[in-house]
Amino acid sequence: MLDVAVIEEPAAAEASLDPIRSGILAALAEPGSAAMLAARLGLPRQKVNYHLKELERHGLVELAEERRKGNVTERIYQATAASYVISPSALSAVSPDPSRAPDQLSAHWLLALGSRLVQEVGALLSGASRARKRVATFGIDSEVRFASAADRAAFADELTRTVADLVGRYHDESAPRGRSHRVVVGLHQIPAAQPTDPGGQPDPQQSGGTTTTHTTAGQDA
Template identity: 70%
Template sequence: MLEVGVIEESGAAEVALDPIRARLLALLAEPHSATSLAALLGLPRQKVNYHLKTLEAHGLVELVEERRKGNVTERVLRAAAASFVISPAALAAVAPDPARSPDKLSARWLLAIAARLVKEVGALITGAARAGKPVATFALDGTVRFASAADRAAFAQELAAAVAGLVSRYHDERAEGGRDHRVIVAIHPSLRPDGMHTMDAAAARPGVDVQIETEHRPETKES
């Protein structure tokens, strides 16, 4: 089972978003039969079996084993992944495009960048799985608390300068056989654990948050 499955087809996305099928996928993190799932959900086995066949047809669940019980063969299934993410490729006609409005101080531009990240990395994961090879990626995730908006703006400027310096040092336009890598660095307010995400005045000021994007990044091999 994969840790994260990428849904790239619109039909599969539609299937996965059905409330009953979404619950089935969650339960199928562990192997189950239609009978055991029906008992857990309080639904007729025939109805559960119908949904399972639909999920299986779209590659979202997979057969683990078949058990013979008298004159009946019980099929035991498991989700193809522990969790799923829907790629913007599934909504290609309306997928966000960062090039349409490249305002680097816009939260919506950051969202478009994030959507493209999901789309591109999802496609890389799918291709790498078929080829039986790892994907070369690297990511950092952390939290910094700023005392003031001025400190946050200064941090963003220093970060931009540091990234630009690294890119300038390692980018080699003349490297034969080299491969371009995308670099994305973003800063945004953290969500509060209590679910209250009201924006304070400092966080809402134009120019406080900065997103830096370039077309290259150092390659770090990580499966």
């Protein structure tokens, strides 16, 4: 079983989003039969069997073993991964494209960058899995709380200059055996519970939050 599987096919994505099937996938983190799942989820066995076949058809569950019980053979299934991520490639016609409107201050652009990150890392994982190789990746996750909007702007400016300096120092367009990497730096506010004033409205003086910086870099296997 994989730790994470990336779903790239639209039909598989649709199958995984069905509430019953997503429940079956979660239950099959531990191997089980249709009868066991039916009892666990409170569903008719016939319905569980139908959804299992659909999930198996899309490669989301697999046969783990067959157990012989008298004249009956019990099929034991398990999920192919502990968790799943749907790649934006499953909705390629409408997935966000960061090249359309590159605006570092736009939340929509940040979402487009994240979408592309999931799509490209998912493709790397899929290819590496088929080749039985590992994907070399590196990630940093940190938090920073700004005292003011001015401090946040200054931080963004300094971060931009620092990344540009590093990229300029190490980028080598002419390296014959070089491998291209993508560096994504994201800065976003972490929503915090907002206290309310006596009238039941959010208090504008208490609406601050923390901010998270994500820096990720990866290379193909």
